[in-house]
Amino acid sequence: MTTPNRPLALLAELTYRCPLQCPYCSNPLELGRYRQELDTETWIRVLGEAAELGVVQLHFSGGEPLVRRDILDLVREARRLELYSNMSTGATVVDGGTLDRLREAGLDHLQVSLLDTDPDSNDRLAGTRSFDRKRDAVRGAKERGFPVTLNVVLHRQNLDRIEDVIRIALEWNVDRLELAHTQYTGWAFRNRAALMPTRAQFEHAEAVVERARAGEAARLDILHVLPDYYQDFPKACLQGWGNVFMNVAPDGAVLPCQTAREITGLEFPNVRDHSLREIWTEAPVFQRFRGTDWLPEPCRSCDRREVDFGGCRCQAFLMTGDAGATDPVCHLSPHHHLVGEALREAERSDPPLRYRVMSA
């Protein structure tokens, strides 16, 4: 066994509870199975272990991290440990007072989700009224000097308003805009036929973004995550399995990727039983797809093997039933025809959205 790199980033999913019901949520489908959340003391221990292990970036996420009553204690601890802290929030349960306290506690950066620029469409996709609160939270955060990234997940139902997305990001005065095409795992995989954009939609949006970058939105830092179903090669998912990233789920399970629970047959160790260091260096699940030795053909002999590490393991599993297969979005994958079939199915159907719900 070779010694792994030190991890750089920890995704701390504090809870799966959330007021929103986004149909592309990356949380597991059987949300009700994971109601036993870690307590404050355990999270404090985990943050300390993460810092000792070499983690630099800490992402507080969920669910909605702000529903945790100990959120300020955890942010303060991150600051004390000199971790760079980011919070991904739906921003529907935050007021000026909360923003002041988060700033004071030392939160470095806020990432706010927006589902659509059309308020009715935003609220329909979220399953609840939320547009006005998101706008007020972003403006409040900017007034307080918070660096803010606006995060918009792109799909068929909002992609044609890409110009408005950029306009709103400028109007709301955010620092960064993350335009992330839906990643089809978790709830999004179940809603794929309703969310997949057409090639024409995606190409139009890409041109709009490029024009804006060179023009009116030059001051905005735009991160554009392209839809991998329309690319020739897969994403370097998390820069490789067990390479720089780890995720602690609300129940304490430690995952190499937040959607890894999609892959049946993997066993996830828990921070209630082991230290993060033990898990990172020794747990079989982290070693399973670490590095490039495990790669199948055509990846094994491909000169991109150190570039994309075979792509996304969850996507490979969901599409082919084999988590050890080449990501089917790669045009060299023997399963690449599945991508074309999914795109054709999406073009000829328009099923209703299945919303994220927390049933047992």
Place this chain on the structure above:
Amino acid sequence: MSEDSVIRRPVLAAHTRYRWDKLRDQHQLVFPEGMIVLNDSAAAIVQLCDGRSTDELIAALVAKLKDPVPASELSDDVQGCLRHLVERGLLRDDAE
């Protein structure tokens, strides 16, 4: 930004933070979802990007040297480093 633009009052962007990583023996400039590793001279510059003028920044660098050199000898290197960070969106010029 042009090659010869001059940065007069460098301030770290709100979303960036300098940190010393004692486990990796590294100077880091961290920002959302990324970081860059700084060499010793860049780290010394970055830690002085707090709203003072570039002239004052260079004077402070000179004062730290064991064998002081005229400020004019550092100017090009400092401006080069500052420009690079501004282009990456990690630094802004408060004089603008």
